[in-house]
Amino acid sequence: MSAESEIISNVRSSPDVHAVRGKRLTIWPPSPDALLWRIVRPVGMAALFLTLWGLAVRWSHTDLFPTPGNVVRGIVELGEKGLLLKYIVASLFRVTWGFTLALVLGIPFGLILGWYSRAFQAFNPLIQILRPISPIAWIPVAILWFGVSDAAPIFLIFLASVFPITVATIAAVQNMQPVYLRAAQNFGLGRWELFHRVIFRASLPQIITGVRIALGVAWLVVVAAEMIAVNSGLGYLIIDARNAGKRYDLVVAGMVMIGLIGLVLDLLVRQLEKLDAVRWGYARR
Amino acid sequence: MSAVSLRNLSIRFPGKRSGQQIDVLENVSADVAAGEFVCIVGPSGCGKSTLLNIVAGFISPTSGDALVEGVRVTRPDPRRIFVFQENGVFPWLNVRENISFGLRARSKEEQNAIVARYVEMVGLNGFEDAYPRELSGGMRQRVEIARALAANPDIIYMDEPFGALDFITRLKMRADLTRIWQAERKTILFVTHDIEEAVQLADRIFVFSKRPATLQKIVNVDLPRPRDLDSPSYLRKRDEIFRLMGMSSRIGEAIMAS
Numbered sequence: 001m002s003a004e005s006e007i008i009s010n011v012r013s014s015p016d017v018h019a020v021r022g023k024r025l026t027i028w029p030p031s032p033d034a035l036l037w038r039i040v041r042p043v044g045m046a047a048l049f050l051t052l053w054g055l056a057v058r059w060s061h062t063d064l065f066p067t068p069g070n071v072v073r074g075i076v077e078l079g080e081k082g083l084l085l086k087y088i089v090a091s092l093f094r095v096t097w098g099f100t101l102a103l104v105l106g107i108p109f110g111l112i113l114g115w116y117s118r119a120f121q122a123f124n125p126l127i128q129i130l131r132p133i134s135p136i137a138w139i140p141v142a143i144l145w146f147g148v149s150d151a152a153p154i155f156l157i158f159l160a161s162v163f164p165i166t167v168a169t170i171a172a173v174q175n176m177q178p179v180y181l182r183a184a185q186n187f188g189l190g191r192w193e194l195f196h197r198v199i200f201r202a203s204l205p206q207i208i209t210g211v212r213i214a215l216g217v218a219w220l221v222v223v224a225a226e227m228i229a230v231n232s233g234l235g236y237l238i239i240d241a242r243n244a245g246k247r248y249d250l251v252v253a254g255m256v257m258i259g260l261i262g263l264v265l266d267l268l269v270r271q272l273e274k275l276d277a278v279r280w281g282y283a284r285r
Numbered sequence: 286m287s288a289v290s291l292r293n294l295s296i297r298f299p300g301k302r303s304g305q306q307i308d309v310l311e312n313v314s315a316d317v318a319a320g321e322f323v324c325i326v327g328p329s330g331c332g333k334s335t336l337l338n339i340v341a342g343f344i345s346p347t348s349g350d351a352l353v354e355g356v357r358v359t360r361p362d363p364r365r366i367f368v369f370q371e372n373g374v375f376p377w378l379n380v381r382e383n384i385s386f387g388l389r390a391r392s393k394e395e396q397n398a399i400v401a402r403y404v405e406m407v408g409l410n411g412f413e414d415a416y417p418r419e420l421s422g423g424m425r426q427r428v429e430i431a432r433a434l435a436a437n438p439d440i441i442y443m444d445e446p447f448g449a450l451d452f453i454t455r456l457k458m459r460a461d462l463t464r465i466w467q468a469e470r471k472t473i474l475f476v477t478h479d480i481e482e483a484v485q486l487a488d489r490i491f492v493f494s495k496r497p498a499t500l501q502k503i504v505n506v507d508l509p510r511p512r513d514l515d516s517p518s519y520l521r522k523r524d525e526i527f528r529l530m531g532m533s534s535r536i537g538e539a540i541m542a543s
Binding site for chain 1: 361
């Protein structure tokens with residue numbers, strides 16, 4: 001390589017050198033990874049989506065489907081009536097109960113089935129048959145058993161979330177690194193200690209992944225669950241707004257609230273993945 | 286009485302085809318004295334790790350017995366702690382919690398004192414609150430050695446504990462293990478495929494043949510510690526074992542006897 005071309009290549013490579021050091025000499029244009037861009041991209045995409053939605057409604061001259069503006073006014077209206085908070089609390093209340101029940105039963109059950117292969121043999125076919133049945137298919141049964149009460153939707157949410165939690169826990173225990181088990185046996189742990197100090201702790205990262213999936217499903221099911229036998233909640237809001245006067249602005253308002261709360265719930269569960277007790281299970285690379 | 290006795294130990298594993306049996310260890314008999322540092326070397330896959338797992342009580346031999354202080358081994362025992370090749374520390378516990386894992390029966394003050402003592406001994410001061418994922422491979426092995434020592438076992442079994450570490454770290458770990466062993470005087474059974482490692486560490490070396498592995502020879506390493514890796518006596522010992530394993534110590538002549 002001649003001296004000249006060497007100089008040129010040095011000059012060319014200089015921006016990369018600055019980037020590697022994390023210090024850029026120029027402020028404009030901002031790097032593609034700058035905070036500005038990380039905000040602009042999702043916000044811009046959402047704005048584009050809302051604009052197209054608004055335009056589509058206007059150009060089609062529909063009276064029924066709301067514009068984004070209608071929806072925002074719908075949400076404000078619900079807020080002013082005190083219904084918004086009431087319905088959100090009602091939905092979260094049911095999800096909390098159904099989901100907590102699923103956690104309390106699903107995790108210990110999964111730990112036991114993951115550990116005792118004979119119990120797994122006995123229960124696994126039953127679980128695999130019950131698991132693909134949509135919670136919605138249980139609605140008639142839920143009404144038969146629980147009638148017009150909060151228990152029916154709580155039962156449906158429980159059904160929706162207990163299977164992903166149990167199955168994830170079983171898989172976590174079965175995939176546990178044998179070296180942890182041997183180390184634990186070596187230190188003379190009794191059965192209870194083995195479960196709560198090693199098997200549970202070693203499985204926790206995968207269990208939390210299952211919990212995250214299950215919470216997503218539980219929140220999906222709340223809408224369907226509230227369309228039956230109850231008179232509050234975001235699912236009820238959607239059915240009620242349609243039945244009582246085709247208020248599609250309120251229907252979509254309910255949908256938007258479900259989406260936003262789903263996002264918040266997922267962000268909360270994700271925080272669990274940052275705990276020191278489980279981070280080792282995700283941050284391998 | 287010997288700390289560890291192997292009496293005509295054999296193990297066979299079922300092969301891939303039905304009815305087929307693979308002989309892994311054949312008729313191994315040996316004794317290890319209390320406080321002795323014994324290395325077990327042999328070609329990779331010869332069954333030396335299997336032997337250590339039998340002595341530790343993780344697997345049962347097909348025939349023969351492993352005895353510890355005259356008692357037949359049937360299961361793992363906290364008086365003899367196993368140090369694994371890697372990832373043996375619990376990743377959900379920090380250094381302090383890992384080291385005190387076997388100390389549940391002790392009071393909090395005792396636990397703290399023991400942890401402090403072994404953190405110091407393995408050179409992990411300042412890392413007590415770190416998690417294994419934040420440590421290097423060598424540091425994680427230090428945690429595991431400290432966890433083993435903290436349980437105050439009579440015997441420590443080590444299965445290629447430095448096998449996954451880089452050369453420099455391995456040398457440093459060997460020097461530190463020698464120092465720790467001299468201070469604590471535990472019986473150590475140390476499996477390695479690294480002949481140099483065995484000669485640097487051991488009082489005696491059990492040299493195993495290829496599978497089905499038999500105990501080919503027991504070599505006494507009567508060299509003073511710390512060992513001088515340039516001394517003619519060290520090199521002679523090393524070459525003796527190279528030859529026993531059917532290899533030359535000179536690259537280019539390294540022909541496996543088959």
